[in-house]
Amino acid sequence: MKRNNLNKVKKDKSFLLKLFDILSDTTYNDIIHWNLQGSGIIIMDIEKLSNIVLPKFFIHKNYATFTRQLNIYGFSKNKNKLNEGEGYSHEIFNKNITKEEIKKIKRKNKINKYFLDYNKNNLNKNLTNNYYEDNEKDIINILLLKYKENSELLEKLQKEYEEIKFINQTSKEKCSKIQKEFNEQNIIIEKIIKKENNLNKFL
Numbered sequence: 001m002k003r004n005n006l007n008k009v010k011k012d013k014s015f016l017l018k019l020f021d022i023l024s025d026t027t028y029n030d031i032i033h034w035n036l037q038g039s040g041i042i043i044m045d046i047e048k049l050s051n052i053v054l055p056k057f058f059i060h061k062n063y064a065t066f067t068r069q070l071n072i073y074g075f076s077k078n079k080n081k082l083n084e085g086e087g088y089s090h091e092i093f094n095k096n097i098t099k100e101e102i103k104k105i106k107r108k109n110k111i112n113k114y115f116l117d118y119n120k121n122n123l124n125k126n127l128t129n130n131y132y133e134d135n136e137k138d139i140i141n142i143l144l145l146k147y148k149e150n151s152e153l154l155e156k157l158q159k160e161y162e163e164i165k166f167i168n169q170t171s172k173e174k175c176s177k178i179q180k181e182f183n184e185q186n187i188i189i190e191k192i193i194k195k196e197n198n199l200n201k202f203l
Contacts, residue, residue: 020093032045034094044085050062073107073108090105
């Protein structure tokens with residue numbers, strides 16, 4: 001029974017917690033380890049990582065899936081000046097991070113994209129790190145800002161539409177008036193021609 005419970009706990013661990021366990025285990029240092037500063041990870045042997053480490057911790061051998069998960073959680077690939085393996089770093093995931101802090105790191109999603117876009121544009125200087133759960137209020141404020149912008153844009157477009165509609169209606173009325181005048185002039189011209197033809201008969 002205890003073994004089943006342990007397996008359940010292990011299965012329920014997030015990708016980042018498993019990654020931290022791997023990096024904390026010196027057994028895999030020749031495959032994957034922290035960089036010298038402890039601020040990023042270095043993958044030394046992709047083949048061994050895929051065939052030995054991933055199946056043990058993630059129940060798959062797909063390296064592409066592993067790197068995709070890194071990307072989803074906000075890791076960036078680093079240029080390795082020493083040409084030693086593949087390096088990845090994260091804004092807060094490091095050797096000294098606590099497991100409680102790891103649990104607060106969130107996957108990237110559409111809302112976080114809004115967060116980053118608005119943060120870059122300095123629309124809210126009080127925004128905190130977008131990977132933490134306590135950003136929910138800031139994210140809501142961002143979405144409200146976005147909603148306000150869209151509402152204002154919609155109002156502007158509606159106003160422009162009404163102006164164009166008015167112009168079109170005015171133009172239509174003018175065209176109708178000109179057409180009416182043309183028809184009346186045409187009738188007069190036909191009468192004059194007819195009258196002249198009748199006079200010519202008597203000459």
